[in-house]
Amino acid sequence: MKLRQLQYVVEVIKNGMNVTAAADKLFTSQPGVSSQIKRLEEELGITIFERSGKHINGLTPEGTRLAERFERILNEVENVKRLADDFSHPNSGMLSIATTHTQARYVLPPVISAFRERYPDVQLQINQGTPEQIASLTDTGEADIGIATEALELFESLILLPCYRWNRCLMVPKGHPLAELPELTLAAIAEHPIITYTFGVADRSVINRAFKQENLDLNVVLTAADAEVIKAYVRTGLGIGIVARMAYDPRQDGDLVVLDAGNLFDSSVTSLAIRKNAVIREYVYEFIKLFADHLSREVVDQALAAQKDTSLQEKLYREYVEKAAMR
Template identity: 35%
Template sequence: MTLQQLACFCSVVDAGLRVSRAAELLQTTQPAVSKMIRAVETAVGSELFQRRGNRLVGLTDTGREALSLARRAVSAAADLSTLAGRRGGSASGTLRVATTHIHARYALLPVVQRFARLYPGVSLTIAQGTPAQIVAWVEQGAAELGLSTLLGPLPPATVALRSYDIERCLIVPPGHALLRARPLTLEAIARHSLIAYDEGFSSGQAVLSAFRRQGLMPRIVLRATEAAIIKAYVGAGVGVAVIQRLAVDSARDTDLRVIDSGDLFPVSTAFLTLRRDSFLPGYVTDFIAMVAPRWTPARLQAALATGRGIRRGGTASKDPEPRLPQD
């Protein structure tokens, strides 16, 4: 079994199980891809794909385990290349970050701009998904870093670094009755049509849970997964919404009015997730520090070594606010 065959196996999965697409991405032929897949299956001693005729329709249980191991092997080979490249004094490599739309569009934009200037030789990819998908991608090795809130326990192979808090606010169109609500209450908001995040995202869960705890259920007229869509429909007068404060810019979003929601809705926390066995080149630790300045490279390495201030494999840190090791 060769590294090329393992990379081919991963590429077929990433191509949505389409052998033709994988062959195109790998700049080879479909028969060559099929041959490499069979070689991996022969080496493993079991079929990795579920098949329907000549079509691949899914992964077997063995295939899912093999995929995780194959991604780690391919990633480790890339890490070795990066390590060798560092001897030449120029950073090069690949950094794949999995995150949600809100972080990609608002929180990461200035980080990526700075990172691109400092590391022009590093290929940066940002993939968007739900928090559950993001953690799974990190666990499987499809992404080096994840950035999102956490909806459940972490897989044993991963750790999470507390990065920054996310406050919420209420947005309404100009002239809306809620602008005159004193004080603003959940009952007052629930009397109006609500545009909400899908509950696959923590913002959707957190906001609706706040209403439910008070025995309220606002009329939801639209569910969406992106802040830009929610803002557009609020601006058009379809309803009101509770949204992350970082997603609203009063100078840019002139068709919206922002109302401080106080402590009506909980503050969420964004976490950076990575595999416990990750190799962290300098450009990765620098990216982490750009996202969350508390995690300087020295403090990050110390925290990973001691486990203090981080979440490991489904267990939470004992510290509500991480006490970082001193330099």
């Protein structure tokens, strides 16, 4: 039995039972993957995958149980490598961060600069995506850290560390009727077409909930994952933008009027996610603390130690939220 064979099985599963896609991801050939999986099945005396001809349809009951163990073994091998790297090369390596455009553009730059001063030999990789993509990248280990406001809780394999709270604002062109109101209300906003984040109109979103509570309908004409795209269409007059307050840049957005909406919508919490059972390298602890000062190494280790106790996890999460500063 070889680790590579276990990796082939796990990768096929991750790619929806598509052997060709798994082979592409692993930079090898489809026949090579199929051959190695067959050899593993022969060695174990068990059929891992259900097949129709050359096509894989799914896992057998035995394959399901084995696949879980294969993934744990591969994760532990990766942990051993990380631990060894921390001993031999504590100040060098790679840190992969999955996050949204808003975090990457408006929050992370000063954190990255400070981190680079301390760890110039650590290569940084930022993977931008939707909250769901960020959670998935962190879950699979393709990212060491995931930073987002939504969707991270969808994966039980992740530990969530609340970092900071933030509010929303409206962006409108100069001379817009909403900018002339003495008091901004949801009813007034509902009279205009809205442009906001792609995930912002989901049933669970703060924006949708606020309008539903007032029995108001949302007229969303455009959604985008990128605040810069939202602002661009606000400038065309397509609608009013509802974005994170941090996305307003007075140096670049002077042609727009920003209207505070902190009293209209509940604040949101941006969290940082790490995988349970992952070995955290020293420089990763440092990055986490630079991003959210209250998340010291002791706090992170406390959260990791509580991973098997759901009630304790929830208690710690509430405590961390209380410490999260407003941005």
